[in-house]
Amino acid sequence: MAAQLRVRPRVKGLLSLWHEIKKNWVAYVYISPFYILFAIFGAFPILFSLCLSFQRWTGHGPMVFEGLANYSHLVHDRLFSIALWNTMVIWVAAHVPMLFLALVLAFILNSGLVRFRRAFETLYFTPMVTSSVAVAFIFMTMYGVRFGLINFGLKTIGLPTIDWWGGTGFWVKPAIIILFVWRWTGWNMVIYLAGLQGIDQELYDAAKIDGAGLSQIFRYITLPLLKPVILFTLILSFVGGITIFDEPYLLTWMQTLGGTNHAGLTLALYLYTEGFVRGHLGYASAIAYAICAIILALSAINLKLFGKPPGAV
Amino acid sequence: MSLNGARRSTFSVISSLFVKVVLYATLTGGAILSFLPFYWMLILSTHNTQRIFRYPPPLLPGGNLIINYQNMLPVIPFWRNFFNSASIAITTTLLTLLFCSMGGYAFAMYRFPGRDRLFFLMLSTMMVPWLVGLIPWFIIISRLGWLNDFKALIVPGAVSAFGIFWMRQYISANIPTELLDAARIDGCSEFMIFFRVVAPLLSPAYGALGIMTFMGSWNSFFYPLLVLKDSKMATLPLALQILRGDPYRGGDYGVLMLGTALAMLPVLLVFWAASRRFISGLTAGAVRG
Numbered sequence: 001m002a003a004q005l006r007v008r009p010r011v012k013g014l015l016s017l018w019h020e021i022k023k024n025w026v027a028y029v030y031i032s033p034f035y036i037l038f039a040i041f042g043a044f045p046i047l048f049s050l051c052l053s054f055q056r057w058t059g060h061g062p063m064v065f066e067g068l069a070n071y072s073h074l075v076h077d078r079l080f081s082i083a084l085w086n087t088m089v090i091w092v093a094a095h096v097p098m099l100f101l102a103l104v105l106a107f108i109l110n111s112g113l114v115r116f117r118r119a120f121e122t123l124y125f126t127p128m129v130t131s132s133v134a135v136a137f138i139f140m141t142m143y144g145v146r147f148g149l150i151n152f153g154l155k156t157i158g159l160p161t162i163d164w165w166g167g168t169g170f171w172v173k174p175a176i177i178i179l180f181v182w183r184w185t186g187w188n189m190v191i192y193l194a195g196l197q198g199i200d201q202e203l204y205d206a207a208k209i210d211g212a213g214l215s216q217i218f219r220y221i222t223l224p225l226l227k228p229v230i231l232f233t234l235i236l237s238f239v240g241g242i243t244i245f246d247e248p249y250l251l252t253w254m255q256t257l258g259g260t261n262h263a264g265l266t267l268a269l270y271l272y273t274e275g276f277v278r279g280h281l282g283y284a285s286a287i288a289y290a291i292c293a294i295i296l297a298l299s300a301i302n303l304k305l306f307g308k309p310p311g312a313v
Numbered sequence: 314m315s316l317n318g319a320r321r322s323t324f325s326v327i328s329s330l331f332v333k334v335v336l337y338a339t340l341t342g343g344a345i346l347s348f349l350p351f352y353w354m355l356i357l358s359t360h361n362t363q364r365i366f367r368y369p370p371p372l373l374p375g376g377n378l379i380i381n382y383q384n385m386l387p388v389i390p391f392w393r394n395f396f397n398s399a400s401i402a403i404t405t406t407l408l409t410l411l412f413c414s415m416g417g418y419a420f421a422m423y424r425f426p427g428r429d430r431l432f433f434l435m436l437s438t439m440m441v442p443w444l445v446g447l448i449p450w451f452i453i454i455s456r457l458g459w460l461n462d463f464k465a466l467i468v469p470g471a472v473s474a475f476g477i478f479w480m481r482q483y484i485s486a487n488i489p490t491e492l493l494d495a496a497r498i499d500g501c502s503e504f505m506i507f508f509r510v511v512a513p514l515l516s517p518a519y520g521a522l523g524i525m526t527f528m529g530s531w532n533s534f535f536y537p538l539l540v541l542k543d544s545k546m547a548t549l550p551l552a553l554q555i556l557r558g559d560p561y562r563g564g565d566y567g568v569l570m571l572g573t574a575l576a577m578l579p580v581l582l583v584f585w586a587a588s589r590r591f592i593s594g595l596t597a598g599a600v601r602g
Contacts, residue, residue, distance in 0.1 A: 017426055024425035026503040030415040031431065034472040038438060041469040045446025045453065052448060059452070105343060108336050122585070123344045126351070129584045131532030133550040134573040137557065138350045141357060141566060147366050149353055186347065239442050246534050250554070268444055275448050276539065288445045295442055 052285035059281055070286035080287065082262050083270040084294070090173055090266065091241040094180040099233065101181070102188035103226075107218070109189075110196040121193065124186035132183075136250035139179050143251075169260030176247050176264055188233050195229035196222070238302075242295055243268045267291050358571035365566050381571045385556065390545055391572065394552040399579075401463050401548060402530040408471040409526045410519050416472065417480025418507055422493060432481075439474045451539060465540045470530070476522055483518035484511070524587060531580055549576040 021028070053071070056064040074080055105124065109117050127135065142149040143164040151161040164171045199222065207217050245268035252258050257273060258265025271291070275284030357365055360375035385391060419425075420432050450469070459465040488511055496506045534550040541547050544555060556572045558565065 020426050024423050027419040027423035027425045027428075030419035030507075031477075033412045034416050034435060034474065034477060035431075037469060037472055038435075038474075041450060041453065042438060042441075042446060045449035046441065048449035048452075049446050101343075105340070108340060120340055120344060124347055126581070126584070127347055129528060129580050130577050131534065131550050131580075133532075133534050133553050134354075134577050135350065137553065137569060137573055138354045141365075141570070142350065142353060144370075147368055147370050149370055152368070152370050182347070182350070239440070243442050243444050250534075253554075253557075271444060271447070276451075281448050285448055288447065292442060292445050299440075 049285045049288055052282050053289050055282040057281045058279040063282075066282065070283050071290075073283065074286055074290055079257075079262065079265065079270060080290075083258075083265045083267045086173065086258070086262070086264065087242060087244070087266045087268075090176055090180070090244065093173070094177045095234075095237060095241060098181045098185050099188060099230070099237075102185050102233075103192050103230075105185070105189045106192035106196055107222070110193055121186075121190060124189055126186070127183045128187045132246035133250060135179065135183060136247055139175070139182075140251060143175055165255070166260060169263030172252065172259040172263035175251060176244075179247050179251070180244070184237070188237075191233055192226065192229060195226050199225050234302075238298070239295060242291065242298075245269055245272065354570050354574055357567060358574050360567050362565050362567055377567055378571070381565075381567045384565060385568045385572055388568070389547075389552045389555050389572070391552065391575070393545060394547050394549050395576075397463070397546060398531055398548040398550075398576075401466050402527050404463075405467050405470055405530045406523050406526045408467065409473060409476050410523055412472040413476030413522065414480045414484075414512065414515055414519070415507065416477035417482075417484050418511060420477065420481045421485040422488070422490065422511075435474045435477060439478075454540060459540070461541055461543050461546050463546075466530075466533075466536055473526075476526070479522050480515070480518055483515065488514060520587065524583065527583070528580055552576075 052063075054065060054067060056066050056070075109120060145151060145161065145163055145165065148164075154161050162171055164175055203221050203225075204217060207221055212220070244266050248258060248264045248266045248269045249272070252264045252269075256262065258269060267287070268291075271284050271287045274280045274287060356371055356374055358381060359378045360371050361377045361380065364371055364375060364377075420428065454460060454465045457465075459468075492510065493506055496510050501510065531548075532550065533548075534554075537548045537551050538554075541551060544552070547555070553569070553572050553576060556569050558569075
C-alpha cells in the first residue's frame, strides 16, 4: 500500500512535466536555433579538440594516437613559454593603465565640471568602431623607425627615437600595448560612465554635508559602488586579452614569428602558426586546451579574490 | 552628479577655474590622441609613397588622392570586396536580430521547464575561449564544403549568446506580460504575438544589437583569414592585408591608407549618425540589472 502511494506521485510529477513541456513548445522552438548551432559549431568542436590533442595529425592521412606526448612536448616547448609570458605581460601592461585611464576619464566626464559630455563620449568611442586591421596599418606607419610620426615627434622635442622593430625586440610589446590601449579605453570609459550615472546623488550630498573631500568621496563611495562594473569590464576583457591575435599577427607579419626575439608572440598567434601554417593539428589542439586550463585557473583565482560569480553583476 | 556646490564652498573661484582648465585640457588632449591616427590616415591617403618615405613626414594633405585610387583598383577588386563585406555583414545582422530576439523573448516571457538551467548553460558558453574548438571548427567547415563560401562566416555566427542575453534584458524590462495576455484573448497565435505585437516594440534593442553585430562582422579579420582564400571572395580587412604588399618590395602606403579609409567609412558614418542612441542603448543593457 505504501509503495503504491510512493510511485503514483512520481508518475504524476513526470506527466505534469511533460504537459508543461508540450504547453510551452513554442518557447523551445524559439530557443532551439542557438542550441542547434552551438551543438554543431561550438560543443562538438570543443570536445573533438580534446580528442585531437592526444593525436598527431596533419589533416590528411591517418591520425596517430600519441597519448600525452603533445602535452609533454608543450611543457618543454620554449616558444610556448615565451608566448605565455608575452601574453601575460601584454595583458597586464595593457589593462592596468587602460582601466585606470577609463575610470579617470569617466569620473571627469561625470563630475559635471565639464560640458560637451556626449561629444567627448563619441570621440573617445570612435577607435572601437574601426577594424583591427585598419588600425594596425595606421599604427604601423606611425611606428616607422625613420619616417614614422612618433619618431618624428620625438625628434622634434629632442628625445631619442625608438627602434620599434629591431634591436632586442623590446619595443614590440609596447607597440602592441599602445595599440590596444588606444582602441579599448573609450569602450571601458563609456561603461564606467554609465556605472557612475547609476550612483545616487544623495550619497554624494550626504558625504559633502559630513565634510568629505573629493578624494575621500572617490575612495569611499564611488569606488566601492563601482566594483561590480569594474568586475564586469575585467571579465569581459579577460578572455579577449588572453586570446589577442589580430594586432600581434598584423604588426609582426613577415618578420620572424612574433617579431624580433619573438617579443610579440602571443598564445593565439602561436596556436594559429602551429595549426594552420605548420599543420600540427594535434599539437595545436593541445595548445588550445592549455590556454583553456590557464584561463580556468586564473578565473578561479579571480573569483577567490573578488568573491563574485561571473553571472551576477 | 555635480560637485559644483562643494567646490564653491571649499575652493576659491580662481582655483576652481584652474581645475576646469586642467580637466578640459586633459579631455581634449585625450580626444586629440584618439583622433590623431585617423587624421594621419587621411593625410597619408593623399600622398604618394615617395613623399611618405621622406623626412619630415607629411602633415598636410597632398594631391595624390585620385592617383592612389587608380593605383588601388588593379591590385585588389576593392568594390567586389566591399560588396562581400556588406553582404556578409548585413545577412549576419539580420539573422542575429531575428534569432536573438526570438530566443530572448522565449527566455523572458515564457516559463518552461529547464528555463533557468538552459539560460545558465547558454551564458556559460560565453566563458569558453573561442580558440579552443578552432581546429575542429575549421575541419567541419571544410568538410561541409564551405571553404571560400560566405556561409562559413554567416551560419555559425547567426545566433550569439550575448545577443540573446541582450534581448532578454530588454524584453523583460520593457514588454509587459499583460500585452501578451491581451493579444491571446484577442485570439492571436503565439507566433503572431511575437512577430506582430512584440517585435515592432523592440527597435531600440534592435538598433544597438544590430550596429554591434554589423560592426563586428564588417571588421572581423581572423575568421575570414581562415576561410576565404580566393581574393575575389575576400572581405575588406583581408583585401587591405593584400594591399599592404610585400615588405621587401615595399607596398604603396598611400594606396594602403586610402583603402583603409574607404573600408572604414561605412561603419564610421553609421556610428556617428546613430552614436547617441547607440551608446545609451549599449550602456542601458550593460549596466542595468
